[in-house]
Amino acid sequence: MMLQLLLAISAVLFCFGLLAALTRSNAIMVLIGIEMMLGAGNLNFIAFWKFSAHPELLTGVMFAIFSIALAAAEAAVGLAIIIQVHRRLRSVNINQADQLKG
Amino acid sequence: MNLPGSGILKGMAVTAVNFIGSFLDRAHAKRLITEQYPEERPTLVETSRSFPFLVFDGDPEKGIRCTACKICEKECPPQCIFIVKDKDANGKPILRPQIFDIDISVCMGCQICVEVCPFESIRMDNIYEVSAYDRFETLVLHKEQLLKSNVYYRQIHPTEAAQTDARIEAARVKKAAAAKAAAEKAAAAKAAAAAKAAETQPEPTA
Amino acid sequence: MHFLENLPLATKKFILDLVKGACGWLCTKLGIALPPWAMPLLLTLVSILVVIVAIIAVYMVMFALMSVAERKILARMQNRYGPNRAGWFGILQPVADGIKMLTKEDLVPRGADKIVHFLAPIAMVAPALMLPAIIPYGTGMVPVELSAGILYFFALGAGTELAVFMAGWSSNNKYSVMGAMRAIAQMISYELPLVMSAVIAALVAGTLSPTGIVEAQGGYSLGFIPNWFVFTPWGFVACLLFYIGALAESNRCPFDLPEGESELVAGHLTEYSGFKYAIFFMAEYVGMFAINGLLVTLFLGGYKAPCPFLEWIPSWCWFFAKLALLAFSMVWVRATLPRFRIDQMMQFAWKFMLPMSFAALIAAAVWYYAGRGPLAWGLSALIVGIPYLALGHFCFTRHHTADNRRYLYSE
Amino acid sequence: MHDLFQRLISLPWDQAPQWFFLFPALLMLLAAAAAVMLRNLIHCALCLTLSFIALGVLFIALGAEFVGFVQLLVYVGAVTMLILFAILLTPASEVAASNNPFRSFQLSKALNAVAGGAVAMLVLAGLLAAIFFSPHAQAAVNPAKAATAPAAAIGENLLNHTLLPLQGTAILLTAALIGAALLAKEDKRS
Numbered sequence: 001m002m003l004q005l006l007l008a009i010s011a012v013l014f015c016f017g018l019l020a021a022l023t024r025s026n027a028i029m030v031l032i033g034i035e036m037m038l039g040a041g042n043l044n045f046i047a048f049w050k051f052s053a054h055p056e057l058l059t060g061v062m063f064a065i066f067s068i069a070l071a072a073a074e075a076a077v078g079l080a081i082i083i084q085v086h087r088r089l090r091s092v093n094i095n096q097a098d099q100l101k102g
Numbered sequence: 103m104n105l106p107g108s109g110i111l112k113g114m115a116v117t118a119v120n121f122i123g124s125f126l127d128r129a130h131a132k133r134l135i136t137e138q139y140p141e142e143r144p145t146l147v148e149t150s151r152s153f154p155f156l157v158f159d160g161d162p163e164k165g166i167r168c169t170a171c172k173i174c175e176k177e178c179p180p181q182c183i184f185i186v187k188d189k190d191a192n193g194k195p196i197l198r199p200q201i202f203d204i205d206i207s208v209c210m211g212c213q214i215c216v217e218v219c220p221f222e223s224i225r226m227d228n229i230y231e232v233s234a235y236d237r238f239e240t241l242v243l244h245k246e247q248l249l250k251s252n253v254y255y256r257q258i259h260p261t262e263a264a265q266t267d268a269r270i271e272a273a274r275v276k277k278a279a280a281a282k283a284a285a286e287k288a289a290a291a292k293a294a295a296a297a298k299a300a301e302t303q304p305e306p307t308a
Numbered sequence: 309m310h311f312l313e314n315l316p317l318a319t320k321k322f323i324l325d326l327v328k329g330a331c332g333w334l335c336t337k338l339g340i341a342l343p344p345w346a347m348p349l350l351l352t353l354v355s356i357l358v359v360i361v362a363i364i365a366v367y368m369v370m371f372a373l374m375s376v377a378e379r380k381i382l383a384r385m386q387n388r389y390g391p392n393r394a395g396w397f398g399i400l401q402p403v404a405d406g407i408k409m410l411t412k413e414d415l416v417p418r419g420a421d422k423i424v425h426f427l428a429p430i431a432m433v434a435p436a437l438m439l440p441a442i443i444p445y446g447t448g449m450v451p452v453e454l455s456a457g458i459l460y461f462f463a464l465g466a467g468t469e470l471a472v473f474m475a476g477w478s479s480n481n482k483y484s485v486m487g488a489m490r491a492i493a494q495m496i497s498y499e500l501p502l503v504m505s506a507v508i509a510a511l512v513a514g515t516l517s518p519t520g521i522v523e524a525q526g527g528y529s530l531g532f533i534p535n536w537f538v539f540t541p542w543g544f545v546a547c548l549l550f551y552i553g554a555l556a557e558s559n560r561c562p563f564d565l566p567e568g569e570s571e572l573v574a575g576h577l578t579e580y581s582g583f584k585y586a587i588f589f590m591a592e593y594v595g596m597f598a599i600n601g602l603l604v605t606l607f608l609g610g611y612k613a614p615c616p617f618l619e620w621i622p623s624w625c626w627f628f629a630k631l632a633l634l635a636f637s638m639v640w641v642r643a644t645l646p647r648f649r650i651d652q653m654m655q656f657a658w659k660f661m662l663p664m665s666f667a668a669l670i671a672a673a674v675w676y677y678a679g680r681g682p683l684a685w686g687l688s689a690l691i692v693g694i695p696y697l698a699l700g701h702f703c704f705t706r707h708h709t710a711d712n713r714r715y716l717y718s719e
Numbered sequence: 720m721h722d723l724f725q726r727l728i729s730l731p732w733d734q735a736p737q738w739f740f741l742f743p744a745l746l747m748l749l750a751a752a753a754a755v756m757l758r759n760l761i762h763c764a765l766c767l768t769l770s771f772i773a774l775g776v777l778f779i780a781l782g783a784e785f786v787g788f789v790q791l792l793v794y795v796g797a798v799t800m801l802i803l804f805a806i807l808l809t810p811a812s813e814v815a816a817s818n819n820p821f822r823s824f825q826l827s828k829a830l831n832a833v834a835g836g837a838v839a840m841l842v843l844a845g846l847l848a849a850i851f852f853s854p855h856a857q858a859a860v861n862p863a864k865a866a867t868a869p870a871a872a873i874g875e876n877l878l879n880h881t882l883l884p885l886q887g888t889a890i891l892l893t894a895a896l897i898g899a900a901l902l903a904k905e906d907k908r909s
Contacts, residue, residue: 002737007850013770020754022834023831023835028805039770042774056866066884072797077895106701338721462792466792467772470795477761
């Protein structure tokens with residue numbers, strides 16, 4: 001029961017992230033949504049780890065740690081791209097960033 | 103080549119010496135020179151000045167030197183002096199101030215009033231604890247508060263007071279001499295006149 | 309002396325016994341039958357509460373003492389007296405300051421973001437008051453025993469940056485924003501060497517738990533030199549780096565440019581007054597004590613005595629003595645060094661502190677595997693010494709000094 | 720009164736601590752909702768931070784202290800700071816509104832919101848259905864024993880079982896650091 005509750009919470013968080021990524025036109029808000037979805041994924045890892053048959057193997061914990069490290073790298077590169085896009089287009093609206101050529 | 107960071111250590115040493123020295127320095131001669139004001143009063147230098155006051159000799163009523171000539175009132179740059187001439191019972195002006203006010207919240211201590219006073223009457227004080235909550239009640243000094251004796255003046259500014267006294271004395275001596283000379287002259291004239299009269303009028307017995 | 313050593317723990321036990329007795333008496337009086345789990349739960353809650361109250365009380369007293377001691381020491385170093393009017397030798401100055409702060413008007417700018425402006429001091433003080441929880445104050449006197457205590461400390465320290473940003477941005481004042489940006493840039497830059505040097509201590513001790521790190525520094529070599537990490541070449545360097553990082557993290561001189569009065573009014577604190585300002589002030593000092601406590605724990609042997617024959621003094625006295633010494637040294641540094649320029653500050657973090665912390669890490673590893681003997685000493689001293697001299701010479705020595713400087717138009 | 724108190728304390732309070740995780744979970748969801756709904760970008764980022772803090776506390780409440788602290792350190796200390804800096808460095812300009820290819824800007828925006836909301840709702844429904852009604856949902860799970868993740872065990876695991884991923888992550892982080900610095904650098908040629 002507790003596991004299902006945690007998974008449901010994580011699903012709601014994931015959908016908030018999805019909502020932000022799909023509806024907002026600001027690139028930074030899209031990034032915020034992606035971060036939320038990653039957080040929901042981490043919550044799933046931890047929940048499954050806690051209710052797994054062998055929590056002492058720490059599989060979910062290791063996954064979560066690597067996922068956090070990757071999320072940090074993703075955020076850094078993503079924000080650098082957003083700043084570069086803003087420098088080119090004077091805007092962070094993702095509808096305008098529709099060219100592959102700078 | 104200096105070791106990197108040695109400058110920081112030198113600086114730390116300087117502050118440490120200051121820190122320890124401030125505790126060892128009992129006489130407070132070199133370090134901790136701050137005066138602890140309400141307990142320790144500053145010794146004022148003789149030339150220090152703050153606001154003007156009026157000098158009197160002997161009796162504050164009769165000995166007042168001011169003649170209400172109003173030169174200081176006219177010369178005062180921030181116009182902080184206010185003088186009204188006194189009148190006797192008949193309404194005839196006399197050479198004495200009835201009102202003499204100085205607004206020391208306006209006064210800037212320029213000493214021009216002292217420079218221009220022909221009667222050596224207005225001088226600079228060295229009081230400094232005059233802060234008050236009400237500037238009109240307490241910071242406008244009236245004649246009664248302004249009047250201070252010549253003895254006080256000698257105490258606060260001995261050199262200046264001596265010079266002033268010497269000048270007054272010289273003036274008095276000069277005046278006395280002039281009066282004496284005038285009296286002598288008058289006496290001589292009188293004697294001469296008498297002699298002349300005696301000359302013109304023959305000796306009745308002769 | 310055994311009595312003094314145990315005094316804090318005995319006091320806690322006494323309070324718990326008192327609560328237990330009072331509760332039992334009340335229940336028998338009212339005729340309530342407590343379930344078996346109730347008493348342990350209550351006692352756990354009470355013991356947590358006692359520890360929280362004790363920590364906050366101790367840190368508040370230290371804050372009050374520090375605020376007056378800092379001004380007095382600073383004054384002595386500048387040949388002044390410092391505050392000596394309120395009470396005996398100015399000892400009541402914190403009370404006067406407190407009354408002044410609390411009676412001041414609490415201003416909120418009209419253009420400010422009111423909610424964020426209100427939340428910023430809370431976001432500042434909450435992590436600061438949680439920081440002291442993992443520091444071992446004496447033998448068996450650690451409020452919360454965490455296996456990842458060091459990580460906890462730095463995780464909470466991240467909250468300070470957020471609070472500074474909230475304060476700066478919500479004030480709607482360009483000086484506030486600039487001060488906040490400087491503060492965040494500074495904190496992020498100096499957090500790297502700070503964490504790196506903490507990692508060095510954790511690496512050699514083999515644990516992230518503060519108590520474990522202190523225990524790893526127990527004992528004496530040659531019978532009188534304590535095995536503190538600061539007495540090794542890598543530990544000395546790491547300790548200095550951590551100290552500098554701690555200065556920068558707590559925004560103290562010479563790293564106080566986020567609130568440099570001459571440039572930015574008061575940085576992110578510009579629009580704060582009254583109680584909120586007092587809270588920021590308090591959070592800064594509590595954070596400073598906490599990070600100094602961590603420095604004591606990591607490198608200065610925590611609650612260990614410096615010589616074998618001084619071990620009769622209670623362990624918690626040693627901890628607080630070391631803490632007081634560090635606090636004094638911070639005031640000393642403040643009295644000595646002028647404020648950094650912003651570019652110098654960044655250069656110092658990235659070009660000096662970070663390489664040096666890597667060098668110290670390598671030196672610690674070499675020392676660890678070379679057997680901790682004289683050879684290990686020499687090797688690790690070499691590994692930290694050469695980068696120090698090289699960096700100092702090539703990056704931070706002014707080669708244009710007064711002797712060889714040429715003035716084009718004045719000659 | 721007396722009766723009520725007696726009944727109140729005979730509730731199974733000793734079961735309560737394992738449900739403590741509901742508080743941070745609720746706070747996390749509320750903050751996440753606020754982060755999605757609010758207009759002001761800075762407020763969104765601050766709410767996201769609150770959400771991440773609550774997520775970290777949730778990890779700690781679930782027994783994964785180390786992950787919780789790492790979550791706080793990385794997300795609160797680094798990622799949200801990056802986001803806040805990025806928001807301040809990219810001020811919204813007027814070009815964004817005037818250059819829109821769609822004439823009926825408001826309509827397209829509303830359509831966008833409705834479509835996005837619908838997709839999100841569908842995904843949520845699917846996920847919830849999978850969680851509660853799938854055949855695996857009733858499978859026996861480990862009855863929450865006191866699962867802990869001590870730092871020493873994690874360290875051992877990192878260096879013994881997941882050494883290769885660790886090295887890969889290290890390379891990736893270095894590459895990301897250099898890449899982000901290069902990307903955000905001012906282009907001197909233009």
